[in-house]
Amino acid sequence: MGGKDNAIGYFWEAIRKGQVAHFYLFHGEIGRHREQALALAATLNCLKKHTVVQKSDVRDRLYCGECLACRKIFGGCHPDVEFIGPAKSSVGIEQIVSLQKKVSRKPYEGLYQIYVIEEAEKLTLPAANALLVTAEEPSAQTVLILSCVSDGAVLPTLRSRARAVYFSPEDDRLVRDDATGLDPDWEEAWRLSGGNAVLAREAARVGVSVLRNLTEGYETAVNTGDFLRLFALFPLEREVALVWLQVMGASVLEGGRRETSLSDIPFFTSHIPTAIQALQRQADVRLTVEVLALKHMRRLGLWQK
DSSP states (O other): OOGGGGHHHHHHHHHHTTOOOSEEEEEEOGGGHHHHHHHHHHHHHOTTOOOOOOOOOTTSOSSOSOSHHHHHHHHTOOTTEEEEOOBTTBBOHHHHHHHHHHHTSOOSSSSOEEEEEESGGGBOHHHHHHHHHHHHSOOTTEEEEEEESOGGGSOHHHHHHSEEEEEOHHHHHTHHHHTTTSOTTHHHHHHHTTSOHHHHHHHHHHOHHHHHHHHHHHHHHHHHTOGGGGGGGOSOOHHHHHHHHHHHHHHHHTTOSOSSGGGOHHHHHHHHHHHHHHHHTTOOHHHHHHHHHHHHHHHTTOOOO
């Protein structure tokens, strides 16, 4: 295959050869954009110093997936990897100005800092023009990625400066094949993730049984209004907590749960992202989970202020 049909293959072949661009445009089916962005971040920051390998299979990883950097990246808590999305209805100039300040600094921990602007078609014109300045003078240790469905929705001057990577519908259908062999409970991990390949991999790594026990323990505490039952959830590692909260949120949104306190879509869409952001900002894990549970109990009328 050639052209668009094998764009991801060409992308990784270039990475293997050390040809890392500083500005990418991911377009097409968005199901794998975040997954590939995280894989790139891990490749560039893996502590085991994986180097270019002489293999042609695009599924051969260039990162270990086990070192502290890899675990932080896939756990959503690495300080040099950030996803930026629309604030309300658009990605505004304030967000890009904030990004420019971060880009001007050196990475905190890794060799590279990676910033991904999701729903890039929602960049306002002032924001897009400001981003153009950054794209024209990229830092040697920075990789910017725009993610959108259609490249035609991106400002032409931005599009012309980015290395485009097209994701075809077939790429999404191959996600399960790419992730086989990680865990015997892979199908359950996939279901829990709501079909999110990145989250499914992390769920399989953490362990489906671990995530199931955490969810059942949380649900029991919330449904009974018994705060002390939460104690059984701890100690809880930050990376595991991040995966678990994402799994709970994904499961609710996919409608995969029976009618219980954990099928409360309005509550989870409001409070789960807040809890995840708190953990990503290094908030105390136990306190974050306890605050989430207390809010949940209050919503059910089982806990009074």
